[in-house]
Amino acid sequence: MARKSxxxxxxxxxxVEQALDLPEILRSGVPHIxxxxxxxxxxxxxxxxxxxxxxxxxxxAGALLLSVGGSGLCIRMYSEEQTVITGDIRQIALEPVTA
Amino acid sequence: xxxxxxxxxxLGYVSFAGEGGFPERFINLCVKARIPLWDLRRExxxxxxxxxxxxxxxxxxxxxxxxxxxxxxxxxGFPFWRARHRRxxxxxxxxxxxxxxxxxxxxxxxxxxxxxxTEIPAETILAAAEELGVRVGAKxxxxxxxxIAEALLDNVEGLSWAAVNIDACRAxxxxxxxxxxxxxxxxxxxxxxxxxxxxxxTKVEVYSGTAAVKPGSAVVKGDLLISGxxxxxxxxxxxxxxxxxxxxxxxxxxxxxxxxxxxxxxxASATRYSLFFFGLRIPLGFSPGEQIYTVERYLSNxxxxxxxxxxxxxxxxxxxxxTLESPTDRARYAAAQFASCYAALWxxxxxxxxxxxxxxxxxxxxxxxxxxxxxxIGINQQIFVEKISD
Numbered sequence: 001m002a003r004k005s006x007x008x009x010x011x012x013x014x015x016v017e018q019a020l021d022l023p024e025i026l027r028s029g030v031p032h033i034x035x036x037x038x039x040x041x042x043x044x045x046x047x048x049x050x051x052x053x054x055x056x057x058x059x060x061a062g063a064l065l066l067s068v069g070g071s072g073l074c075i076r077m078y079s080e081e082q083t084v085i086t087g088d089i090r091q092i093a094l095e096p097v098t099a
Numbered sequence: 100x101x102x103x104x105x106x107x108x109x110l111g112y113v114s115f116a117g118e119g120g121f122p123e124r125f126i127n128l129c130v131k132a133r134i135p136l137w138d139l140r141r142e143x144x145x146x147x148x149x150x151x152x153x154x155x156x157x158x159x160x161x162x163x164x165x166x167x168x169x170x171x172x173x174x175x176g177f178p179f180w181r182a183r184h185r186r187x188x189x190x191x192x193x194x195x196x197x198x199x200x201x202x203x204x205x206x207x208x209x210x211x212x213x214x215x216x217t218e219i220p221a222e223t224i225l226a227a228a229e230e231l232g233v234r235v236g237a238k239x240x241x242x243x244x245x246x247i248a249e250a251l252l253d254n255v256e257g258l259s260w261a262a263v264n265i266d267a268c269r270a271x272x273x274x275x276x277x278x279x280x281x282x283x284x285x286x287x288x289x290x291x292x293x294x295x296x297x298x299x300x301t302k303v304e305v306y307s308g309t310a311a312v313k314p315g316s317a318v319v320k321g322d323l324l325i326s327g328x329x330x331x332x333x334x335x336x337x338x339x340x341x342x343x344x345x346x347x348x349x350x351x352x353x354x355x356x357x358x359x360x361x362x363x364x365x366x367a368s369a370t371r372y373s374l375f376f377f378g379l380r381i382p383l384g385f386s387p388g389e390q391i392y393t394v395e396r397y398l399s400n401x402x403x404x405x406x407x408x409x410x411x412x413x414x415x416x417x418x419x420x421x422t423l424e425s426p427t428d429r430a431r432y433a434a435a436q437f438a439s440c441y442a443a444l445w446x447x448x449x450x451x452x453x454x455x456x457x458x459x460x461x462x463x464x465x466x467x468x469x470x471x472x473x474x475x476i477g478i479n480q481q482i483f484v485e486k487i488s489d
Contacts, residue, residue, distance in 0.1 A: 048127045054141045075139035075148075080130060 031061035038089040040076075041068060046083040049075075057085055060097070067093040111176030113155045115148060120166025122146040128161040129154075152178065207377060208237045209268035209406050216274050219257050224272060227254045233263060233270050235406040236378025242270070269403075289338035289482040292325040294318040296476055298347030308341030318347065324477050338482060345477040348451065351444065355436040356465035357429035366419035373410040380410070388414035430464035437466040448474035 032044040043061055050065070051058040057073055059066045073087035117125060125146070129136050134154040140147045146167065150158065155171070162169050184190055211233055213221040228234070231247045231254070244263040251261040251272070259277035263270060286307065297319045303310050309330070311323045318324065327341040369387035373380050375395070392415075397408035423429050434457070444450065455468035 048130075049123045052123050052126065052139075052141060052146075073141075075126070075136070077137050078126060078130060078139060079135065 031064055031066070033061075033066065035089075035092070038070070039086060041085045041089060041092070043083045043085075044081065046078075046080075049078075059083065063097055065095045065097055067091075067095070069093075107151070108176045111152045111174070111178035112149050113152060113171055114173035114175065115150065115155065115158075115169050116172050117146040117148075117162075117167040117169040118144065119168050120162075122165075122167060125161060125165035125167040128165055129158065132157060132161055134158055134161065147172070152176075204377065205268065206239055207268065208233070208235055208239060208242075208265070208270050209377070210404060211235060211270045211272065213272045213274065216276060218276055219255065219274070224251070224255055224258075224274060227251055228263070228270075228272055230254070233272070234378060239265055239268070284342075286340045286342070288340050289327045289484055290340045290479050291323055291327050291482060292341045292343060292345065292477040293480050294320055294322040294324055294345070294347070294476050295478045296320050296347075296349060298349040298476055300324075300345060300347045301473055302344070302346040304344040306342040307339050308343065310343075312345070318476075327482055338484060341479070343477065344475050346473055347476045348471055348473055349448070349476065351470045351472065352468075353437060353440065353455070353470065354465065354467045355433045355440070356463055357423055357432045361420040361422045363417045364419050364421050366416050368413060368415045371412045373412065375406070375408045375410055377406045387412055388416075390414060426459070426462060426464055430459040433464050433466050441470070444470060444472060448472040 031046070034042045036042075043059060043066060045062050047060040047062060049057070050060055052075070054073060055069060055071055057068045057075070059068070068085055068089055069091040070087050070089040073085060073089070075083065076086045077084040122141070126136060126139065129150075134150055134157055136148050136150050136154075138147075138149045158169060211225060211228065213224045213228075216224060228247070228251065231250050232242060233247060242263070242265065244265060247263045248261045251263075251274075252258050255261075255274075257276055257279075258274050260275040262273045264273065292308070298317075300312055300314050300316050300318060303312060303314055303324070305325055308325045308327050311326050312318060324345045325341040325343045327339050328336050329339055330336050371382060371384045371387045373382045375381075375397075391412045394411045394413075395408060396410070397404040397406070399405060423432055437455075450470060450472045452471040453468065454470075455466060458465050458467070
């Protein structure tokens with residue numbers, strides 16, 4: 001019997017989550033994104049950076065790919081828990097991760 | 100955020116720049132290796148950012164795998180600052196001394212204030228509190244505020260309530276004064292009202308007793324004005340405490356001139372300054388002598404005076420003789436003496452007439468004359484009675 005690796009959380013059955021009417025944010029794999037005006041974006045649960053230039057940042061955020069476009073973009077903080085991007089943010093795009 | 104910046108500064112951090120390779124891979128590998136990164140920027144193909152000292156030491160493996168060439172562009176924080184200034188012993192000693200002074204002074208009383216007093220002077224309460232240990236420089240932990248408040252009630256007469264509150268380094272003594280009992284007029288003890296000085300009576304007000312004189316009568320000092328002996332309807336007599344006001348016109352003679360005896364003025368004097376620091380007094384010189392007065396000046400703003408200041412002690416001896424040589428000065432002296440006496444009389448009585456002669460042309464100028472005034476002249480005198488038992 002395979003043992004579950006450390007850090008891997010057991011996800012409740014979708015029907016149970018639906019029955020309990022849990023908010024989307026509590027579901028595993030769903031990133032939490034906060035935007036303060038167009039100057040700061042914080043993302044909880046970033047899995048990695050896919051692309052980083054002065055004008056765009058693409059982040060792997062679990063079930064989604066987050067693209068941030070703008071100018072003078074700076075990764076103010078980057079850790080497994082939280083990523084903060086500051087700068088003149090002009091666009092944000094979300095795409096589902098395809099297998 | 101300030102705390103984060105402070106912690107980073109205390110631990111020290113390194114600014115770096117990376118070129119070539121795969122910057123995104125470099126960032127991801129850093130996070131995987133638990134190397135903290137912040138303030139990452141891309142500028143002209145370069146990647147700049149900051150990391151901790153320990154993080155930068157572990158960055159070599161990440162650099163190898165990502166192909167990014169990294170070099171340090173700046174070193175910030177306390178470890179680097181300390182390394183730069185390690186030969187400045189004075190700075191370290193100063194910092195240690197400052198820390199020690201703050202540590203010592205934060206456990207002591209800096210100021211003692213009194214609130215709530217109206218009649219009792221704050222100096223009296225402060226002196227009593229000082230005897231009980233509440234003084235500038237006293238250790239806060241050594242003060243038993245409840246016991247001190249109770250002792251204050253015993254030691255200072257006229258207090259009905261007291262509390263000692265220690266607020267950080269300030270001791271505030273809050274007090275409430277007791278209301279004095281009203282003076283009870285003694286109507287039981289038999290007494291007469293006699294004339295205290297010569298005069299012509301203008302008004303006689305009798306509240307208790309029997310009037311012995313009428314307005315218009317001339318009286319001399321010691322005459323009976325209101326008698327405490329009251330005759331009853333059946334012819335018997337009872338003794339009362341006489342009460343009333345008797346007003347009379349009184350004449351006062353004035354004569355002021357400059358005395359021939361010399362005056363005394365300030366002769367020798369000596370001053371000493373002392374530094375005051377949290378109850379410790381450091382004299383800067385020898386004692387100026389006996390009968391000194393002290394002027395205390397503290398470092399303060401409008402509200403709080405710190406226990407740091409400078410004291411000036413001065414001893415003065417009025418032993419130098421001098422005389423007023425010029426007639427003008429003598430005349431001025433005589434006039435000032437008269438004015439002072441006249442003002443005192445004006446407060447005590449109603450001045451009716453004033454006849455004055457100011458002789459300022461002579462060698463010894465003088466002010467002479469009479470003042471007619473109306474004032475209360477009655478004084479109470481007890482009637483001594485011997486009780487004879489049946």
